[in-house]
Amino acid sequence: MRIVIYVPFAAALMVTLLATVVSRRLPPRIATWWLAVAGVAAAASSSAALALLAFTAVGQLAPVAAEGHWSVPALRAHDPVLTPVGLGALMILLAAAAALCITAWRRLGALAAARRLCRSVRPESELLVLDDPSPHAFAVPGAARRVVVSSGMLRSLDGAERRALLAHERSHLRHRHHLFLTALRLAAAVNPLLHPVFGAAMFTIERWADEDAAEAVQDRPLVARTLGKAALASLQPPAAALALAVQHVPRRMQAMLAAPPPRRTIVILALGTALLLITGLSLLEAAHDTERLFEAAMHSYRAMHGQ
Amino acid sequence: MVTSRTCPAACGRARTHRMLLQPSIFGEHGENFVVATPEPGTGRPGRRMAGELEAEVLAALWAASQPLAPAEVHAELGAGVAYTTVTTILHRLHRKGLVDRRRSGRGYAYAPAADEATHAAQAMHAVLRRGHDRAAVLARFLSDLSPADERVLQDLLRQAEER
Numbered sequence A: 001m002r003i004v005i006y007v008p009f010a011a012a013l014m015v016t017l018l019a020t021v022v023s024r025r026l027p028p029r030i031a032t033w034w035l036a037v038a039g040v041a042a043a044a045s046s047s048a049a050l051a052l053l054a055f056t057a058v059g060q061l062a063p064v065a066a067e068g069h070w071s072v073p074a075l076r077a078h079d080p081v082l083t084p085v086g087l088g089a090l091m092i093l094l095a096a097a098a099a100l101c102i103t104a105w106r107r108l109g110a111l112a113a114a115r116r117l118c119r120s121v122r123p124e125s126e127l128l129v130l131d132d133p134s135p136h137a138f139a140v141p142g143a144a145r146r147v148v149v150s151s152g153m154l155r156s157l158d159g160a161e162r163r164a165l166l167a168h169e170r171s172h173l174r175h176r177h178h179l180f181l182t183a184l185r186l187a188a189a190v191n192p193l194l195h196p197v198f199g200a201a202m203f204t205i206e207r208w209a210d211e212d213a214a215e216a217v218q219d220r221p222l223v224a225r226t227l228g229k230a231a232l233a234s235l236q237p238p239a240a241a242l243a244l245a246v247q248h249v250p251r252r253m254q255a256m257l258a259a260p261p262p263r264r265t266i267v268i269l270a271l272g273t274a275l276l277l278i279t280g281l282s283l284l285e286a287a288h289d290t291e292r293l294f295e296a297a298m299h300s301y302r303a304m305h306g307q
Numbered sequence B: 001m002v003t004s005r006t007c008p009a010a011c012g013r014a015r016t017h018r019m020l021l022q023p024s025i026f027g028e029h030g031e032n033f034v035v036a037t038p039e040p041g042t043g044r045p046g047r048r049m050a051g052e053l054e055a056e057v058l059a060a061l062w063a064a065s066q067p068l069a070p071a072e073v074h075a076e077l078g079a080g081v082a083y084t085t086v087t088t089i090l091h092r093l094h095r096k097g098l099v100d101r102r103r104s105g106r107g108y109a110y111a112p113a114a115d116e117a118t119h120a121a122q123a124m125h126a127v128l129r130r131g132h133d134r135a136a137v138l139a140r141f142l143s144d145l146s147p148a149d150e151r152v153l154q155d156l157l158r159q160a161e162e163r
Helices: A004-025 A028-058 A062-068 A072-078 A083-120 A151-155 A159-174 A177-190 A192-217 A220-233 A249-257 A266-304 B009-016 B050-063 B070-077 B083-095 B115-130 B149-162
Strands: A127-130 A137-140 A146-150 B099-104 B107-112
Touching: A004 A028, A004 A192, A004 A266, A028 A083, A028 A177, A028 A192, A028 A266, A062 A072, A072 A266, A083 A137, A083 A177, A083 B115, A127 A151, A127 B050, A127 B115, A137 A159, A146 A151, A146 A159, A151 A220, A151 B050, A159 A177, A159 A192, A159 A220, A159 B050, A159 B070, A177 A192, A192 A220, A192 A249, A220 A249, A220 B149, A249 B149, B050 B070, B050 B083, B050 B107, B070 B083, B070 B107, B083 B099, B083 B107
Parallel strands: A127 A146
Antiparallel strands: A137 A146, B099 B107
16 A cells, blocks of 8 residues: 555556657547556545545544444554555645646636537538637537637638648547547646547647548648648738647647648557556556455454444 | 438448538438539548638638639639639529628629628637737647748748748
């Protein structure tokens, strides 16, 4: 228990360190899944570990011990976790829970506002055009699913490029990328170490949509051109004021100008699976140890009170 | 809500495209037309679904600085789309109130209907500005840039245009 309980934190760190490698080496679709599963598992397991640490400290509080019928001295004597560590874990856990609630609330709020807007405009077309000179293009998921593009963006592209742009946004809707992003954003809220995982997933999701667009238009340089032109258009005023410019576009363009990514997946998938297994086993071990600890304390309690 | 496409026997491939689109895109009678173009993977553009074509036509109208005749829209869409398909789509968009048309010579010229769009734009700006997680809430095509990237972008764009 002494060591095993800290394995989930080490695993979460490993996931963060691996995130960049994964986002560059794996094909975008597999990379996104890897990051999502690893990120959520890391957040869940580190929270579970915190809960176990906190539980041993909380269990030593008199009212709780009275309810649970276990002996506080026995608990304290055999507890492998120092009380300050346990209490610290409790505070972190509470902060993580608060962060989770706040982040979930904000994300739902922003998404709901976007959807309300799309619902209020007649839904006769999958494309909603905003009469606006600054370039935007994004996909609104959910029941009122739409591709939203500004007229400024459309004007800066020719017919083939517009097609590539629409194919890219449709990919976001078809594969429900917003779910991956939400899951990882919440994971990062619970365990801030995981923010790079969220960032890496934002990149791989865009790459995934780029690859789908390239598949739809059968023209990789076209998609690269579309990215570049849209990015440059966004640098002109008044676009710059709206914080919509370009992240990773150079890397995305280079990926488009090269051949489709090779499927070099075995090592990283094996690593991910190993991490998952090790973390799971550690948590089981720690939980088992905690259970034995409390059982012993309950046994002492019953012995003391002559039962 | 997933609607699987009812489709004439000739376009069996359409059945595999389970896109989650509003039912109204297929028109009141649920009709469906798929452009018969070469298969994907052959280096030529693949089939385009009805909803996709509608979006492309609408996009082409918005991108133009003046009303377009159907022939001009057809030119914008590139190879693999029949002229009659374009006119059908334009007529359908007009019926839905998404485009305006006026007489131009012996035919019509089409322009996008702008009314709701301006209102939508302003409201969308508010959504974007208010959201704390703008970068990720709506999977956006582009997000934060550093000025240093501009020259790199220019270079890459030149490369892409040379292909």
